Each structure stands twice: as structure tokens, then as C-alpha cells.
Amino acid sequence: MPERSDRTPSLTGARVHLIEDADPALRGVPDHVAASWRRSLSCGVDPRAVAHSYSTDLDLGSRLIRCAQPVIEQLAEEIAGAPMCVALTDDRARLLIRRDSDSCIGRALDRVYFARGFGYAEDTVGTNGVGTVLESGTSVQIVGAEHFVEPLQVFACAGAPIRDPFTGRIDGVLDISCRSEDSTPLMLSLVRSAAARIERNLLLDRDxxxxxxxxxxxxxxxxxxxxxxxxxxxxxxxxxxxxxxxxxxxxxxxxxxxxxxxxxxxxxxxxxxxxxxxxxxxxxxxxxxxxxxxxxxxxxxxLDDDHPPAGSATRTSRPLASGSGPAPDEAGTSPAWRAAAAIVEEALRADVPVVVLGEPGSGRATLLAGIHRRVHPAGRVVLVAAEEVEAAPAAVAERLLRAGRGAELHVLRDVDRLSPPAAQTLLDRLGGGARPVEGLAATAAPGGAAPSPLLAVFAASASVPPLRHRSADAPALVRSLLGELAPQRRIRLDDEAMRLVLRYRWPGNVRQLREALAAALRVRPVGCIRAQDLPTYCSSVPRTALRPVDEAERDAIVTALRATGGNRVAAAAELGLARSTLYRKIRHYGISV
Structure with missing residues (x-):
């Protein structure tokens, strides 16, 4: 195989043909270079000039820099006799650190804006030892005419990804650059070894x-x-x-x-x-x-049969008796749900006031209603909203004290939302917690700065898990909710739609799942619900909370991907985004289409 310097004319000719003919065979061009050239061309990179984007929002105190600094200093000493530089970038290809072995290479790199704050992403600068590493996910060495942009063809660069040892995600790139005539295959070995040492430091420096x-x-x-x-x-x-x-x-x-x-x-x-x-x-x-x-x-x-778990009798896992209407979340299979159901049932059978803690929409009132129907098949459940108590706490207290016992259960919803005066008035009218109030239950959110004084009324409490901690219950919940929303209809989720349901974190819990299924039924009222029938947010699991503008961008990306059948090239064109930009946003928003 000829040396890289001997291949310069053929590489130059292949690149010109690619630019003129759009998609030649690119014979004699290494596969990773050919793939990068095609990506660069599709992103509209100018082959004649370096596009110098600049950022000021760099995290110069990051864990990556802390772990990379000693390795970079050591590597800079190892190459001190050669006209080279060592550089570190973040996961957006922005330079964080650069160490030059001599001033000549430093001035040459300054002329092409290879300096702190400048970006070297492939969609703006073309093929290079930073952006191409981020796009391919592997170590690369780019020499001379293998660069897509002409001003970079006087250089050679070798880059290696630095991956988080826990998540496997690329946190940054380590790069060694020099003039193309000074290039050596050892550059790639050096940068790979140094990147591995940085990853080791990240492992030892885990939080x-x-x-x-x-x-x-x-x-x-x-x-x-x-x-x-x-x-x-x-x-x-x-x-x-x-x-x-x-x-x-x-x-x-x-x-x-x-x-x-x-x-x-x-x-x-x-x-x-x-x-x-x-x-x-x-x-x-x-x-x-x-x-x-x-x-x-x-x-x-x-456990053996001689030591059964508390609350594990068959009554805690039996389907609940039907009452005033379908209740899709009465009987869960997750251990935490079963434990909460056992506590609630024990309290209701003993007529002990009980409060159920959990996130809004997690099925707290549904659990209380279902267990009450089991204990009192002919009984009824009265839900009392927090707004009603807030408006007339004394009147609500009088009604609770006059209510029928045993077969009737009053559920005070969201007592943690009551103002201190309203909660105290209700507490005083109910006897201040000195004696139990029969037929009473409540729901509340866990935690909070100041517990409601009304909690003094209750002698038992149970905590229900959010839907994201009940993945085993999700398929049965979906079937039950579909049965409630579309009775007498043959409707189900296909495998891909169910995968999205299981993957999504459901911050609104069962209530949000119900709303998502209702939205899907408006799109496909009978038959098999597909992933694209679910709301767009179901296809996204972002790492952080999103602003409204981020949600709008995420929804637009998911819609474009669904419309193109998951074809990212076509979706990028429809959205007017560079392909690499679309890839980064897909990763950022945790999109799965």
C-alpha cells in the first residue's frame, strides 16, 4: 500500500470528483475518510475555508479537564522533541486545552482557529481528528489530503474518544496534531494510550x-x-x-x-x-x-412457606371487586404496590384513618377506592377535593362527622396542598386527632417543607410508588386503561409502542398514561396502536427537564423522524438541520424512533 504522501494526488482527485459528481465510488480512499467526506458534503461544509464557530460557555472546571490535565502534561513532555500539539475538546468538539511543543506549530494552528473556544465539529469544519471521532465514535488519524477542507490539508491529526466509564458516552476527544510531513503512525498509538489513561482517571474520580x-x-x-x-x-x-x-x-x-x-x-x-x-x-x-x-x-x-411476607396473603393480590366503575390500577404486582395495598386494607378493615402518600397521578385515590370496595362491596367512596376543604373547612368537618360509618369512605385529596389555616380549622373541628374519625382517608404528596397539621388525624400511612418504579405493572395497566377508554373495542399496543411506554418515565404517572392512550385512540380508534400514534413526548427520555422551547424542538424532531420512517438523513433535510446536529439533538433529548 503506498505511503499517505504518495496518495495525495489520488485523494485530491477523488475529493474533487465527490464535490462535482455528488457520489463517486471514491476508489482508493479509506472507508472512514470516504464516509466523513460524504457527511461533510451533505452538511454543506465549504471545502475552501475553515468555518470558525466560537463559544464562550466552556466548562473549564469540569471533571473531564481535571482528569485529563495530568495526562496531557505528561503527553506534552513525551512529544517535546517533535513539532506537535496536544488538544482536548468537549463532546461538542470545542477546544478546552491546547499544549504546543514549539511556537511554529502553535502559530500555524492559530491561523486555522484551532484554539480554545473554537469548534471543530465535522458538520462545520469537515473531516478532522476531532469532529470525525465524535461522528464515528472511534479513534482516527487524518493526514494531509484526507482533510475535506483545503486549509487543513497541511496538517495531520490523530484523535481518540474519551468515554465516561459508567455510561459509555463520549465526554470529549484527545487530539495530537502536527504538519502533515511530520506525521507518524505512532501518533494514533500515543493518543489512544493517553485517552485510556484519562478514562482511568475518570473511573477513579467518580463522584x-x-x-x-x-x-x-x-x-x-x-x-x-x-x-x-x-x-x-x-x-x-x-x-x-x-x-x-x-x-x-x-x-x-x-x-x-x-x-x-x-x-x-x-x-x-x-x-x-x-x-x-x-x-x-x-x-x-x-x-x-x-x-x-x-x-x-x-x-x-x-423465603420458605413457614415465613411468609407480611401482607402477602392472597387477598392482597386478588382482583378487586367491581364497584361503581372500572378502576384500572386497583391491583398491582410490584412489591411496593402490594405492600401499600396490604397496609391500606388492614387500616380500612379496622376502621383506622389512613393517608396514602405518592406523586400526583400515581393511583392513590384509586387504591383507596378499590380496597374499600373489596372490604365493603356495597359501600361507596366520596372524594373531597382540596379546593372544597380550603373554601369551607368547617362545613367539610361537619359532613365527615355526620357521615355513615363502615360502608362509606370519605377521601380527602391532596391534604398537603391545604393552607395551614384551613388544615388547622379542619383538624380542630375533627377533635384535634384525640379520637379516630371513622370512614376517613386522605392522599398527599411525599416530603414537603412542612407536614400538614391534619396528619395528626391519621393513624396509618402507606406509600405508593410512581409508575416509573412499577414497570412490571405497565402492560396490565395499558390493557385495563384501554378497556376503560375503548370498551367493547378490539384495541392493543404493538411491540414498539409498548417499548416506548416501558421506556418513558411518566412524570404524570398513571394519569398521564391514560391521557397518552386517549390521544392515541383519537388517531387510531380500533386495531393495533403503533408507536407513531402515541404523543411525541413518549419517544423522548431527556436527561434533564426541558424548557417549553426545548419541548417544541423535540416534538418537531420526533414528528419529522416519524414522517420519514426513522430516516435521519431525510428528517435532517426536512428540518433544515445538519445531520450531525440532528444526531446530537437526538442524543440530547433521548429520542427513540
């Missing part, structure tokens, strides 16, 4: 929260042969005993339970029934670092 979770998991796993499961906000760890003890569905339900338990007391002994009917005991510890919760580590054992 104190993750460090605490790893350390406790390792200590617990080393003690014996028990099944150990650790669940953090972004990571799940399971030893071999855990992976062989339970099936995938039971493990998933247990992971959901531990995520929900992250907000609970630091050390508890749970006895649960998993979806398969397997009873287990979980000795769990919540891991904290400073004021942050890292996760939960649980030791799991299967």
Missing part, C-alpha cells in the same frame, strides 16, 4: 455518591454467598448469586422496589412477594454521601 454505592456493594458481596443487588440512579449491580436466584421479571420488579425505597429509612428489612409469586426477604441499606442518596444495596433471600 462521591457513586463511590459510596460501589464501596458498600463490594463489602456486602465479599461477606458471603448471598444474592446482592445494588440500585443507584444510573447504575444497577448484581452479583452472580442474584442473577441466578430470580428471573428477569422478578429482578426488574425488585430493582423498581429498591429505586422507590431510596427515599425511605436508611436500613430496613422488607418481606415481599414478587410478580412470579416468589416470596423474598430483602435486607436493604440506603447509601448516602453527604446530603446525597447514592442508592440502595439489598441482600436478597427466598
Amino acid at each position: 462521591r455518591v457513586q463511590q459510596a454505592l460501589f464501596e458498600l456493594y463490594s463489602r456486602v458481596d465479599a461477606r458471603g454467598h448471598d444474592a446482592v443487588l445494588a440500585v443507584g440512579r444510573r447504575v444497577v449491580l448484581a452479583n452472580t448469586a442474584m442473577q441466578t436466584l430470580l428471573g428477569p421479571a422478578d429482578r426488574g420488579a425488585l430493582e423498581d422496589h429498591l429505586r422507590f425505597a431510596m427515599s425511605g429509612p436508611a436500613g430496613l428489612d422488607d418481606r415481599l412477594v414478587l410478580p412470579s409469586g416468589t416470596p423474598v426477604r430483602v435486607r436493604r441499606s440506603t447509601v448516602s454521601a453527604g446530603g446525597d442518596v447514592a442508592g440502595v444495596v439489598g441482600v436478597v433471600r427466598v
